[in-house]
Amino acid sequence: MAILYLGLLVLLPLTAVIVKGYDQGLVSLRHALAAPGAVAAIRLTLITSAIAAIVNGVLGTLIAYVLVRFRFPGRSTLATVVDMPFAIPTLVTGVMLVALYGPNTPVGGFLARHGIDVVFAVPGIVLALLVVTLPLVIRTVEPVLMELDPAEEEAARVLGAGGWAAFRRVVLPALRPAIAAGALLTFARALGEFGAIVIVSGNITGKTLTAPYFIFQLTGNFRFEEAAAVSALLFGLSFVLVLVTERLVKNREARVSP
């Protein structure tokens, strides 16, 4: 029953996408990429996802470190708030960003007067991706940090290393696989994000059009073959990333508990 459930619900639809997209070889993909703004959309998605992965890779690690190692008032509140993107609908995230940074709002108006466009521009897309992927790095790094003995850092500090040096020499090497895993997961998740972006970006062809919205447009125009070809490409990339991530996490587990 379990196999039937997964087979019918997961494998069959995916097969449909791959067959539809590539049963004429690369013709559909070439057609899709020839559409105006197609290549730009894919490039924009790759770039913004990479930025999200890097920024949340760094700041997510910092937040995880703060949550695990430090005791300060409001710590448990911070831990809960950080999980909010798991619960808040992505579309609502987008709506909230528009409510704050939209052209007719005080904050958005202020930024616009200083030449910074957030909504209907690339910064808005990056911001939306940063919000929805915030918990991913934190939640992959946190368990590894908890297992790490703080005594090693203390030893480094006693031996004269500054706080930063102790972190860089002792903590960071141990965290590297987890940070990489979290960042890859962030990238994979950002590649497919639709709800948070659709309102914020304005979906201007050649400017703020992202790959998922491009697929949405193709589907809406009944260009199923082309939509499927681009989908399979995007999906293949994220699936490989998720598999690599699992390998990274599993390797750690294998080392911790032989």
Add this chain to the structure above:
Amino acid sequence: MSISATTSNARPSGVQGRSRFVLIAVAYVGLLLLAPIAGIVWTVIDGGSGVVRRTLAAPDVRHAFLLTGVITVMAVLVTAVFGVAVAMVLARDRFPGRRLMSAIVDLPLAVSPVIVGLMAVLLFGRGGWFEPFFTARGIQIIFALPSMLLVTVFICIPFVVREVVPVLEEVGTEEVEAARTLGASPTQTFFRVTLPTIRWGLLYGIALTAARSLGEIGAVLIVSGTIQGHTETATLYIFRALEERQEASGYFVALVLAAASIVLLTAIELFKRKRVRERSR
């Protein structure tokens, strides 16, 4: 103990470094999450109570909330029942292809919701593989509830499975075997032994599923056809309201969804803590 030791030994610069770290963390989270939430709350309050009353009285808004509720409840039921079944197979049986099956469970996490919608269209839409079969029997899949439920279930498959498998792996099968030896039927064993052990993990997975179904947009946007008062969910209503320049209503419905998801988040945190406590026992 080690923490207090560090604090007492820390030089002044260390303490400063610490508070700087905390400050950066709080500022970043505040900027990303709290500021936008404040933004939408302020916008709704600014709009006044008239908007709230008008929005709640609108039949299409009411229907949208109802439909979102129906889809969420059904998606939770399906993924919970089948999710536990899949988790029991993954955790207890050893068979060739087990790792592949585990990877398949994770697949939906890597698929963009838009692609999920496209898949449903390819299977059930015009010229789709199964379209002739269902059309011949007069069953409407695309632009109707079945496809909306289908895509939501697809997206939510991993949540229950991923939460229940580790719990089952940890407790092992000794208790189950003991119950069997003592003459309990498989059904009795499940309800008396297995279900109580996975309780918190299952609830955690269900809360994640509910939160995700409540807010699904990409896939549902493609398969539903967004027929007002018919296949329009709460998120689809927000989407349309913003496009039709009815921002005030859209913002209000968005705030309601955000509030619902924050309630779910509180449940999630509670279940997580219970589960951790249970595991450490």
